[in-house]
Amino acid sequence: MVDRQSVTPGNPWVAQLARIQGIQQELPSVATYDLVLEDPTVAEAFKFQPGQFNMLYLPGFGEAAISISSDPSHLASLQHTVRAAGNVTTALSRVHVGDQLGVRGPFGSSWPLEACRGKDVVIACGGIGLPPLRPLIYYMIQHREEFGRVHLLYGARTPGELLFTDEFPPWQAAGIEMAVTVDLGYDDWTGDIGVVPVLFHRLNLNAHKTIVMTCGPEVMMRFVIFEALARGIDPRNIYLSMERNMQCAVGLCGACQLGPKFVCKDGPVFTYEQMEPYLMLEDL
Ligand SMILES: Cc1cc2nc3c(=O)[nH]c(=O)nc-3n(C[C@H](O)[C@H](O)[C@H](O)COP(=O)(O)OP(=O)(O)OC[C@H]3O[C@@H](n4cnc5c(N)ncnc54)[C@H](O)[C@@H]3O)c2cc1C
Ligand code: FES
Structure with a gap:
């Protein structure tokens, strides 16, 4: 079974403010963002398991699901490595060190x-x-x-x-x-x-x-x-x-549904046994 430990601090619907402390341009279209949660109480409570993701919110553009890519034992800042793909992630590619964005999470199952x-x-x-x-x-x-x-x-x-x-x-x-x-x-x-x-x-x-x-x-x-x-x-x-389009990230909107599973809540990490009926279907 996949590991499932909910460690979401506070209300999962409310985005917490985070400041961009550093940006590492990995490739022309991929950057790693170092985020520091502004509220010290939230920052102290925030823990994540390898494989979990956050919803990153940019006012005026919306939210995107992005995995946490940093060391789970170093929680002073949280890294997210993002490829500019669409609306939110392209807007993210234009932010600067010192800018703020919203963070909801962490969500989902983790590596076993x-x-x-x-x-x-x-x-x-x-x-x-x-x-x-x-x-x-x-x-x-x-x-x-x-x-x-x-x-x-x-x-x-x-x-x-x-x-x-x-x-x-x-x-x-x-x-x-x-x-x-x-x-x-x-x-x-x-x-x-x-x-x-x-x-x-x-x-x-x-x-x-x-x-x-x-x-x-x-x-x-x-x-x-x-x-x-x-x-x-x-x-x-x-x-x-599994990567699927996310909206609520808490299993309510159905945007990420695969048969009876919600990728945001039951995943994103699944066993192959769980995903076999869906993975082998073209264009799912
Ligand atoms: C659990 C999880 C973890 C993830 N982790 C990461 C991560 O670590 N790093 C990362 O970079 N991404 C990650 N993703 C993927 C990321 O969430 C998606 O790429 C997300 O859609 C980006 O949001 P966006 O608003 O920038 O793109 P969107 O605007 O939603 O666009 C997504 C894709 O659809 C295409 N598209 C948009 N509109 C149209 C249209 N009208 N017609 C045709 N195509 C269109 C875009 O070109 C793009 O390829 C993750 C996803 C999940 C579910
Ligand atoms: S994103 Fe809403 S149910 Fe998964």
């Missing part, structure tokens, strides 16, 4: 830390799918002895579109076994070329003690799951984070 203890772990992600997994990576590094081998399989379209590359050496030094691939390599690219699921061929997995977690484009997640199932991994030990 308990299920991972004592197990080998495969984290497979593509592009902007890495930020929702970054808090998990920090957690696993800080509690390295509680987990078996930890593999991070990551890919992007080009080397220039890989996120957080300056963190790769410390992650590897801390015992994360990384394999990185791109769809299109430049002349000086010496790593793998191809899609993320192909990286499974490098792994020698013990299916009975491996947990797989994946986040990224749905087509990539489908093939990651295919590779995991082909290696005998139980569908209950494969976890994925």
